[in-house]
Amino acid sequence: RKEVEQDPGPFNVPEGATVAFNCTYSNSASQSFFWYRQDCRKEPKLLMSVYSSGNEDGRFTAQLNRASQYISLLIRDSKLSDSATYLCAVNMGDSSYKLIFGSGTRLLVRP
Amino acid sequence: NAGVMQNPRHLVRRRGQEARLRCSPMKGHSHVYWYRQLPEEGLKFMVYLQKENIIDESGMPKERFSAEFPKEGPSILRIQQVVRGDSAAYFCASSPRATGSPEAFFGQGTRLTVV
Numbered sequence: 001r002k003e004v005e006q007d008p009g010p011f012n013v014p015e016g017a018t019v020a021f022n023c024t025y026s027n028s029a030s031q032s033f034f035w036y037r038q039d040c041r042k043e044p045k046l047l048m049s050v051y052s053s054g055n056e057d058g059r060f061t062a063q064l065n066r067a068s069q070y071i072s073l074l075i076r077d078s079k080l081s082d083s084a085t086y087l088c089a090v091n092m093g094d095s096s097y098k099l100i101f102g103s104g105t106r107l108l109v110r111p
Numbered sequence: 112n113a114g115v116m117q118n119p120r121h122l123v124r125r126r127g128q129e130a131r132l133r134c135s136p137m138k139g140h141s142h143v144y145w146y147r148q149l150p151e152e153g154l155k156f157m158v159y160l161q162k163e164n165i166i167d168e169s170g171m172p173k174e175r176f177s178a179e180f181p182k183e184g185p186s187i188l189r190i191q192q193v194v195r196g197d198s199a200a201y202f203c204a205s206s207p208r209a210t211g212s213p214e215a216f217f218g219q220g221t222r223l224t225v226v
Binding site for chain 2: 008041043101
């Protein structure tokens with residue numbers, strides 16, 4: 001089983017739709033969780049950190065479910081510019097500097 | 112305030128040649144991390160360095176790969192005798208202290224193609 005797993009997609013949605021991605025992690029000792037956005041052939045850029053209480057930034061909401069060991073990302077009112085690959089990353093408690101990435105979920109927002 | 116700078120952006124090498132990838136961290140950052148991304152996959156940790164020290168190289172292949180971060184100059188990821196399987200995007204990140212948190216900023220990456 002992979003340490004961090006994501007549905008590769010693609011998720012193909014119309015503009016304005018709400019879309020949600022999940023990401024499961026295997027190590028219950030994981031301490032920190034992040035969502036990154038990666039555009040084609042570019043570097044990943046931090047989108048959001050994921051806190052236990054959940055957090056929201058505009059149209060984006062991230063949640064953590066420790067009991068089931070997954071994090072989620074909800075995008076409301078999708079824009080064409082949201083088309084990208086979304087990577088989740090987990091920071092293992094015993095190696096605070098090392099990020100474990102999922103393979104990413106590809107989102108396509110169509111007009 | 113320049114971000115993490117990597118060069119070259121694209122590198123083509125023939126099988127058996129050497130590849131040198133450079134990473135200049137953000138100003139004031141003394142911690143550097145290298146990650147590799149194979150096509151259609153996530154990033155995989157390779158090595159973590161501080162100035163003149165390799166802290167964790169658990170993600171580095173045992174042979175042909177080496178990394179350094181000298182007192183002066185950029186961090187270098189060196190791949191000797193490249194093979195087709197080394198073709199990937201190599202990303203470097205830096206941070207002001209040891210962290211896998213948002214304080215680590217990624218460079219634009221070097222895309223290595225082995226022909």
